[in-house]
Amino acid sequence: MLITHDTECALGMLVDLLNTAPEACGQEELPDLQALRDFVVRREISDVGALDQGDLEAVHTLRDRLRAVFAAPSTRAAADLVNALVAAAGTTPRLTDHDGHDWHMHYFAPGAALVDHIAAEGGMALGFILVADERERLRQCEAPDCARVFVDLSRNRSRRYCDSRTCGNRLHVAAYRARQRSAADAPDPVPASVGAGR
Numbered sequence: 001m002l003i004t005h006d007t008e009c010a011l012g013m014l015v016d017l018l019n020t021a022p023e024a025c026g027q028e029e030l031p032d033l034q035a036l037r038d039f040v041v042r043r044e045i046s047d048v049g050a051l052d053q054g055d056l057e058a059v060h061t062l063r064d065r066l067r068a069v070f071a072a073p074s075t076r077a078a079a080d081l082v083n084a085l086v087a088a089a090g091t092t093p094r095l096t097d098h099d100g101h102d103w104h105m106h107y108f109a110p111g112a113a114l115v116d117h118i119a120a121e122g123g124m125a126l127g128f129i130l131v132a133d134e135r136e137r138l139r140q141c142e143a144p145d146c147a148r149v150f151v152d153l154s155r156n157r158s159r160r161y162c163d164s165r166t167c168g169n170r171l172h173v174a175a176y177r178a179r180q181r182s183a184a185d186a187p188d189p190v191p192a193s194v195g196a197g198r
């Protein structure tokens, strides 16, 4: 799959954002402005000015709209959502080499509010995934009590669990215990000789 480092970074930012939502992780992980500022720092989102309560509420709303792209039933439905996001954000591509980074494209308009910044960068990254016909890589964790999203960038698209570490491990442990239990409950194994010689 042809996906640039910048797209991968933007997707990482999106996944991180979506997984702060109560429906993903059981509690609101962006409850206040400080949490939002921490998110901006953690994801190294550039050119962000002062943030206020309106920014926080707008980001919460955007989070829901972005999650809808992951849950979209078809590429066309996802494309419509991405188009709307990108248009509303006033997306403006431009080349930059800020802060010692190599030349790369920014999509957010100069001076954009944080929500538009995220919608432009995240929307374009999702758009590149759709253009590459890779929508199935936009996944929700398959652990039964987890609704975190992730982007499966594995070569063979085999990833099933989110990054929270606990999910895959926890299920492995549960499966192991279930196997142990059924082995203990099962009647003695059939001797290997029975049926041999087929």
Ligand SMILES: [Zn+2]
Binding pocket: 046, 096, 098, 101, 104, 106
């Ligand atoms: Zn940049």
Ligand SMILES: [Zn+2]
Binding pocket: 141, 142, 143, 146, 147, 148, 161, 162, 163, 164, 167, 168
């Ligand atoms: Zn999970």
